[in-house]
Amino acid sequence: MTLYARRAGFSLVEMMVAMAVTLIVFAITLPFVRAQTRSLGSTAGRLDADQVARFAMRAVAADLRQAVGESGQPTLVAAGPILLSFNANIRRADSLDVGAFDDEVIGHAGGSSWPLARAAALPLTARTYPVADYVSAAGDTSRTETITYYLEWDSTATVADTYAMYRQFNDQAPTRLITGLYLPDTQPFFTYYRNVNSRLQEIPEDTVIFWDSARMAEVRTVGFRASGIYVNRFDGSEFVRTIETRVTLPLALATATSPCGAAPTAPTAGLSAVLTASGPRGVALGWNKSTEDTGEPDGALTYVVERQPTAGAWSAVGTLAAVDAVSYSWTDYHPSGSGTYAYRVRVLGCGGTTSAPATLGSVTLP
Numbered sequence: 001m002t003l004y005a006r007r008a009g010f011s012l013v014e015m016m017v018a019m020a021v022t023l024i025v026f027a028i029t030l031p032f033v034r035a036q037t038r039s040l041g042s043t044a045g046r047l048d049a050d051q052v053a054r055f056a057m058r059a060v061a062a063d064l065r066q067a068v069g070e071s072g073q074p075t076l077v078a079a080g081p082i083l084l085s086f087n088a089n090i091r092r093a094d095s096l097d098v099g100a101f102d103d104e105v106i107g108h109a110g111g112s113s114w115p116l117a118r119a120a121a122l123p124l125t126a127r128t129y130p131v132a133d134y135v136s137a138a139g140d141t142s143r144t145e146t147i148t149y150y151l152e153w154d155s156t157a158t159v160a161d162t163y164a165m166y167r168q169f170n171d172q173a174p175t176r177l178i179t180g181l182y183l184p185d186t187q188p189f190f191t192y193y194r195n196v197n198s199r200l201q202e203i204p205e206d207t208v209i210f211w212d213s214a215r216m217a218e219v220r221t222v223g224f225r226a227s228g229i230y231v232n233r234f235d236g237s238e239f240v241r242t243i244e245t246r247v248t249l250p251l252a253l254a255t256a257t258s259p260c261g262a263a264p265t266a267p268t269a270g271l272s273a274v275l276t277a278s279g280p281r282g283v284a285l286g287w288n289k290s291t292e293d294t295g296e297p298d299g300a301l302t303y304v305v306e307r308q309p310t311a312g313a314w315s316a317v318g319t320l321a322a323v324d325a326v327s328y329s330w331t332d333y334h335p336s337g338s339g340t341y342a343y344r345v346r347v348l349g350c351g352g353t354t355s356a357p358a359t360l361g362s363v364t365l366p
Helices: 012-064 214-218
Strands: 076-079 083-088 145-153 162-169 175-182 190-196 199-202 221-231 238-248 272-275 283-288 300-309 315-321 327-332 339-349 358-365
Touching: 012 083, 012 145, 012 162, 012 175, 012 221, 012 238, 076 145, 214 300, 214 315, 214 339, 283 339, 283 358, 300 327, 315 327
Parallel strands: 175 221, 272 358
Antiparallel strands: 076 083, 083 145, 145 162, 162 175, 190 199, 190 221, 221 238, 272 283, 283 327, 300 315, 300 339, 339 358
């Protein structure tokens, strides 16, 4: 008779006990694993919200630090709560355009000023820009483009008050830079400051300020408040990360360190307004410096040039920083058509007040 070894195995009771122990272990460890997963997701979401805010802030700040206007071209074009438009030499038109911030050569059409022939409404506004063909001091086409940043409500977002940021060069098609910016109705993205009594004072303005407004000459610093938002997909909770910074405009003097005085004195000598002798048609303006223009931060800050057509109203058409020069010159290439234009200049002091106007003269265009 052949003997077979007894086969070993689990009894039904042993299997049920093993299954019960396994279920208990899973029940103990599963909440821990889920908690770690949620924590990891929340951390990633917070980092994403932070990166959204920082990217938006850095993109605008990098371009704004290059802001400048050439010979009659305004530095700031439009300034509003969710809109900022300014002139800067960002794009390199050709290999000779060494002043451009971007080293990539893109061709002259994309790296020069916005031509009058293609004038159009600025984003989110009804104002048409530009009002003239801008040229450099040498009479060539200005290489300074108009850069516009603006925000629009994102209809695809799941959270209300979520916006996308766009960037536009001249009248070219805007580029959508980023979405996920959180902006409640009561919170502006851009804020603007002037220098008053050694301190930055916010300019209270709910509407857009344009280049031809005297208020624009007061702007010394632009502030940004960018908020990125993250929504936790597990419990629906929202996390907002906010980054704030300020950029002082180039050519603006530093914040005053001593008390500002009274309104500055208008220039009294060297006042002139004549047609340009050569090159593009324009009106060459000149004046000697104000007595408060000493290079000190508590004196004169900016000269504001104003123009008045026949039977029209005065409007600001350009600004020059006060840099303690003996004399100043500025050419207006903007007047269109024929007629008589009167010119004057004011001095903006560090306290936000302006001098009485100094008459530069009148010019009749043929």
